[in-house]
Amino acid sequence: MNDVLKQFWIWLGVEPEFYAVNGIGCNGKEECDFPDFMKLIVYAEEIVAKNIVSEEAINELLTILAIDNESENTLNYIVEHSTSEQLEVIISHGMTHLFFEARWQLAEILFRRKPTNYIEYLSFLSTDAHSYVAQRAGNCLMYLK
Secondary structure, three states: OOHHHHHHHHHHOOOHHHHHHHOOOOOOOOHHHOOOHHHHHHHHHHHHHOOOOOHHHHHHHHHHHHHOOOOOHHHHHHHHHOOHHHHHHHHHHHOOOOOHHHHHHHHHHHHHHOOOOHHHHHHHHOOOOOHHHHHHHHHHHHHHO
8 A cells, every 4th residue: 555545544543444434524534634635646646647557556546536535636637637448447446446435436437538338337336325426426327318
C-alpha cells in the first residue's frame, strides 16, 4: 500500500472495513482535513497518467476515489484522462469495491464516458445493496432515456 494511503488510515484512526460501513465523518474527522490530502490526489492522478492497471494500483485508485468523494477531483481526473483500456480495468474492479463512495462515483464515470457495456454496468449498480449507489446509478439510467 502506498505510504500516504497508509498514513491516511493511521490519521483517520479506523480500519478501512470500518470506514466502508460508516463512511464520511465516521469518527468525527473529515477526509479533506487529512494534512496530506492533496498527496493522495496526486498519487491517484499518477496512477491514471501512467496508465497503471495492476490490481493493487487500481484498488488504491478506487480507495482514493472513495476518500475524495466530496470534491470529486479523482472522479474528474479519471473521466478526463484515463485510457479506454484502463477505464475497463477500473470498472471491472470497481463494480464490487469495498467502498460505496467509489461505486456511486463509478456510476457517474460510466455516465460521462459511456464505455462499452456501460448500460449493463449501470444496471448492475442500480441494484447495489447500498441505497445511494443504487440511486445514483438509477438516476444515470433515467437521464439516458
